[in-house]
Amino acid sequence: MTMTLMKGNEALALAAIRGGCTHFFGYPITPQNEIPEFLARELPKIGGVFIQAESEIGAVNMLYGAAAVGCRVMTSSSSPGLALMQEGISLLAAAEMPCVIVNVMRGGPGIGGIQPSQADYFQMTRGGGNGDYRVPALAPATVQESVSMMVQAFEMADCYRTPVFIVSDGMLGQMMEPVEFDNIELKEPPEKEWKLTGHGNVRKPKTIKTLMLDPARLEARNFELQEKFQKIAAAECSWEEYLIDDAVLVFTAYGSTARIARNAVDQLREEGFAAGLIRPRTLWPFPDKPFQQLASRCQTVLCVEMSCGQMVDDVRLAVNGKLPVAFYGRCGGMIPSPEELVAKAKNIMKGGRQ
Amino acid sequence: MCNERVLCAGFGGQGVMSLGQLLTYAGMLDGKHVTWMPSYGPEMRGGTAYCSVVVSDNPVGSPIVTTNATCAIILNLPSLEKFEKSVVSGGAIFVNSSLIQKKVNRKDVRVYAIPANELAAVCGNPKAANMVMLGAYLAVSKEFSLESVIEAFKKVFGEKAGRMLDLNIRALKEGAAAVNATIELPKAA
Numbered sequence: 001m002t003m004t005l006m007k008g009n010e011a012l013a014l015a016a017i018r019g020g021c022t023h024f025f026g027y028p029i030t031p032q033n034e035i036p037e038f039l040a041r042e043l044p045k046i047g048g049v050f051i052q053a054e055s056e057i058g059a060v061n062m063l064y065g066a067a068a069v070g071c072r073v074m075t076s077s078s079s080p081g082l083a084l085m086q087e088g089i090s091l092l093a094a095a096e097m098p099c100v101i102v103n104v105m106r107g108g109p110g111i112g113g114i115q116p117s118q119a120d121y122f123q124m125t126r127g128g129g130n131g132d133y134r135v136p137a138l139a140p141a142t143v144q145e146s147v148s149m150m151v152q153a154f155e156m157a158d159c160y161r162t163p164v165f166i167v168s169d170g171m172l173g174q175m176m177e178p179v180e181f182d183n184i185e186l187k188e189p190p191e192k193e194w195k196l197t198g199h200g201n202v203r204k205p206k207t208i209k210t211l212m213l214d215p216a217r218l219e220a221r222n223f224e225l226q227e228k229f230q231k232i233a234a235a236e237c238s239w240e241e242y243l244i245d246d247a248v249l250v251f252t253a254y255g256s257t258a259r260i261a262r263n264a265v266d267q268l269r270e271e272g273f274a275a276g277l278i279r280p281r282t283l284w285p286f287p288d289k290p291f292q293q294l295a296s297r298c299q300t301v302l303c304v305e306m307s308c309g310q311m312v313d314d315v316r317l318a319v320n321g322k323l324p325v326a327f328y329g330r331c332g333g334m335i336p337s338p339e340e341l342v343a344k345a346k347n348i349m350k351g352g353r354q
Numbered sequence: 355m356c357n358e359r360v361l362c363a364g365f366g367g368q369g370v371m372s373l374g375q376l377l378t379y380a381g382m383l384d385g386k387h388v389t390w391m392p393s394y395g396p397e398m399r400g401g402t403a404y405c406s407v408v409v410s411d412n413p414v415g416s417p418i419v420t421t422n423a424t425c426a427i428i429l430n431l432p433s434l435e436k437f438e439k440s441v442v443s444g445g446a447i448f449v450n451s452s453l454i455q456k457k458v459n460r461k462d463v464r465v466y467a468i469p470a471n472e473l474a475a476v477c478g479n480p481k482a483a484n485m486v487m488l489g490a491y492l493a494v495s496k497e498f499s500l501e502s503v504i505e506a507f508k509k510v511f512g513e514k515a516g517r518m519l520d521l522n523i524r525a526l527k528e529g530a531a532a533v534n535a536t537i538e539l540p541k542a543a
Contacts, residue, residue: 003382004509005375005378005379005382005388005390005509030394031394114394114395114396115395170394171391171417171418174391174392174394175389175390175391175392175417176375176378176389176390176391177388177389177390177414177417178382178387178388259414259415259416259417260415260416261415262413262415263415263416266415335416335418337416337418337421337422338415338416339421339422
């Protein structure tokens with residue numbers, strides 16, 4: 001096992017290459033620039049292609065083109081850049097183009113700032129593109145998990161013919177942690193019989209398109225897509241539980257915020273408070289199950305986010321009225337401290353305002 | 355049990371990011387759980403720069419140590435003013451006394467004043483001031499082996515490391531030696 005110290009962004013980029021990525025299209029934006037920097041240097045060495053597009057809109061549409069000819073493709077950006085890509089993402093989902101899209105989130109709305117944030121949960125799970133579509137969203141909490149999820153994302157993308165989001169943030173992207181790449185086992189990618197590589201006058205032409213003017217055909221097409229989304233929702237929910245069996249208060253948080261919540265759980269446990277943590281690893285599909293299975297001892301779920309409250313909507317849907325759901329959020333690039341979370345939890349456990 | 359939360363701060367260009375990375379890498383080579391988190395932003399040479407390092411026997415939660423540092427390694431005056439309050443009671447502050455004449459106000463922390471620039475110049479390159487500070491920290495914390503730090507140096511600096519190694523080991527040793535000479539005992543509160 002060879003451990004090396006890497007920034008989350010660099011690890012994502014190397015994992016992409018190990019995961020078989022051959023094409024990257026993107027446009028620079030902080031705090032994700034280490035990803036294109038790394039791939040601009042490394043992709044050409046393996047015969048891959050790196051293109052700095054003229055804009056995020058250009059990049060996402062290049063992704064469409066390269067995916068359509070069967071390449072393993074990705075882009076990465078940060079919040080306002082993802083906002084620009086939304087039309088393209090709807091197209092990718094509708095055309096079922098396998099690709100990976102990384103969002104290293106920063107504070108918003110608008111151009112916002114460049115410090116860590118999780119205010120794109122809605123953007124990542126509800127989408128800003130038009131139409132009925134879903135995109136699987138994987139949320140790593142460590143640099144090592146960034147690696148495993150990057151590889152998993154490419155495999156999911158090919159397996160389900162879908163774009164897949166990696167939901168990172170400025171903290172996870174910029175921090176360094178030990179990481180190893182030894183245990184990556186790649187599955188054989190499925191045959192892409194739909195890819196467009198030229199008919200050469202020996203077979204009928206194939207098309208990939210999303211315009212369907214006949215409502216009956218478009219409805220049938222929608223139902224097909226929905227069936228796929230249901231299949232993903234049934235198979236791909238993932239989460240981590242930490243000390244929840246006897247917990248009276250259960251935190252829930254994802255990504256870098258989950259690390260801070262874990263510190264808060266440890267501090268509360270040291271002081272004799274029974275706290276636990278549910279960390280969604282997939283944001284869509286959202287893991288309802290651990291919330292539905294919470295023991296009767298649990299009195300409150302406390303959702304913590306670096307936003308003004310977005311995932312908390314999904315937590316409330318999962319809990320479905322059975323428990324009070326409290327919220328604590330910081331935003332704009334401000335990062336909550338474990339002490340803030342401990343204070344909030346104690347306040348709740350004393351019957352304080354939720 | 356090891357749970358070091360170290361804040362390294364100074365001017366951009368003084369090598370505080372590298373200092374933090376060396377510490378992090380060394381901790382990793384010693385088998386600890388580690389994280390390194392930089393301040394990032396529209397930074398420039400001469401602006402302030404800092405990084406957080408956590409080295410622990412347990413998996414690291416928050417990588418940010420701006421409120422609960424067990425130690426601060428401070429290379430310039432603005433950083434002292436900014437981070438003096440970030441160190442926990444009973445913690446340690448290492449001050450680069452070559453650039454910081456101001457006294458540390460805290461009475462509940464150990465203070466080590468290290469003339470890092472002068473000592474680095476003695477070693478042959480004033481740029482090694484960060485390594486002098488690191489040497490001082492290592493001498494006090496005792497959580498890291500010198501072998502791991504040297505190995506970390508090779509990893510962090512790659513090909514440059516070879517010709518720079520002797521100078522930097524000297525700087526580490528100067529820093530360690532300076533600790534004993536310059537310790538300021540905490541005054542009664």
